[in-house]
Amino acid sequence: MHQSILVYRRYLYLKCSVAVALVALVAYAAYRPAGPANGNTWLGYTLGVISAALILWLMWFGVRKRIYGPGHVRLEDWLSAHVYLGLALIVTASLHTGFEFGWNVHTLAYVLMLLVIVSGVYGVLAYIRYPRQMTENRRQATLTALMAEIAEVDRECRQVSMGIGDAINSEVHKSSQNTRIGGSMWRQLAGDDPQCATRAAYERVRTLARAVPEDQSEAARQLVSLLGKKLEFVRRARRDVQYKALMEVWLYFHVPLAVALLAALVSHVVAVFYYW
Ligand code: HEM
Numbered sequence: 195m196h197q198s199i200l201v202y203r204r205y206l207y208l209k210c211s212v213a214v215a216l217v218a219l220v221a222y223a224a225y226r227p228a229g230p231a232n233g234n235t236w237l238g239y240t241l242g243v244i245s246a247a248l249i250l251w252l253m254w255f256g257v258r259k260r261i262y263g264p265g266h267v268r269l270e271d272w273l274s275a276h277v278y279l280g281l282a283l284i285v286t287a288s289l290h291t292g293f294e295f296g297w298n299v300h301t302l303a304y305v306l307m308l309l310v311i312v313s314g315v316y317g318v319l320a321y322i323r324y325p326r327q328m329t330e331n332r333r334q335a336t337l338t339a340l341m342a343e344i345a346e347v348d349r350e351c352r353q354v355s356m357g358i359g360d361a362i363n364s365e366v367h368k369s370s371q372n373t374r375i376g377g378s379m380w381r382q383l384a385g386d387d388p389q390c391a392t393r394a395a396y397e398r399v400r401t402l403a404r405a406v407p408e409d410q411s412e413a414a415r416q417l418v419s420l421l422g423k424k425l426e427f428v429r430r431a432r433r434d435v436q437y438k439a440l441m442e443v444w445l446y447f448h449v450p451l452a453v454a455l456l457a458a459l460v461s462h463v464v465a466v467f468y469y470w
């Protein structure tokens with residue numbers, strides 16, 4: 195997904211959403227209920243039902259996404275409509291509530307809805323932003339190619355370090371054995387490893403290289419340069435993993451929060467009818 199989802203069909207779904215929001219706003223402004231303008235009026239019910247129907251339809255996207263084969267409607271249509279109609283909910287649901295909030299399950303449903311929407315907006319921005327940064331970071335190569343380059347430089351490091359002292363050799367060995375790319379979600383999102391064995395090796399070997407005997411100095415200089423190159427590749431691979439994680443992490447909020455929203459919404463509707 196990229197920017198085209200937002201401009202899809204010349205903003206058709208943006209126009210639909212603006213129309214839905216405008217109709218809701220005009221109806222809310224024109225409506226003069228006997229009591230307070232809240233969910234308990236006929237307009238309140240209408241906006242509530244529209245909002246709930248929108249939420250059910252937005253959730254259906256999770257199912258639609260997984261149905262393979264050509265459907266009647268293209269996935270791009272679904273996504274573009276999902277994004278814009280999801281945003282229209284802010285207007286329809288807010289007007290439905292009549293801006294009466296409290297510490298109750300009704301407001302919980304509303305807050306969860308807002309959180310789902312915020313995570314969705316983040317997702318769209320991430321899908322627009324990170325793919326380009328990923329390509330720039332990898333310089334057109336794939337992550338697999340980058341990993342292969344790291345392995346190759348690592349092999350060269352081990353070869354060059356063979357003729358140099360044990361202390362340097364041990365650093366190269368540690369860099370080779372203990373360098374981690376990826377790991378836990380936090381590690382991936384951080385895009386760095388504070389205990390990076392390659393960075394430690396690079397810094398230590400740079401210091402040790404100054405004290406090697408004359409006949410090893412050329413190899414030591416070459417090793418420092420190779421470790422610097424490896425460090426740069428490792429950094430790039432970690433950044434790649436970081437971008438990927440940043441593009442995925444929001445779905446860990448969007449989907450569970452959407453499910454929680456559905457549960458709160460059912461409770462809300464049951465509660466209002468129960469107490470009515
Ligand atoms: C089938 C759909 C819906 C129905 C029948 C419905 C019904 C109602 C009713 C009757 C009220 C007025 C309660 C009162 O004044 O005591 C109300 C208020 C409210 N509704 Fe809904 N609603 C629906 C959907 C939604 C949705 C989708 C949301 C947001 C996610 C929502 C959030 C709220 C909130 C925050 C209030 C204000 C509660 C308060 O007064 O403290 N409702 N709803």
Ligand code: HEM
Pocket residue numbers: 249252253254255256257259273276277278279280281283307310311312313314315317318445448449452455
């Ligand atoms: C209350 C409103 C919303 C609900 C209930 C909802 C629910 C969902 C669900 C269930 C999925 C399927 C995820 C999956 O199964 O992988 C989804 C996907 C998605 N949602 Fe929402 N959504 C809402 C609002 C929004 C908004 C406002 C935006 C953006 C502004 C948005 C952006 C997205 C995107 C980009 C995807 C596609 C993710 C992917 O395929 O990688 N959503 N949403």
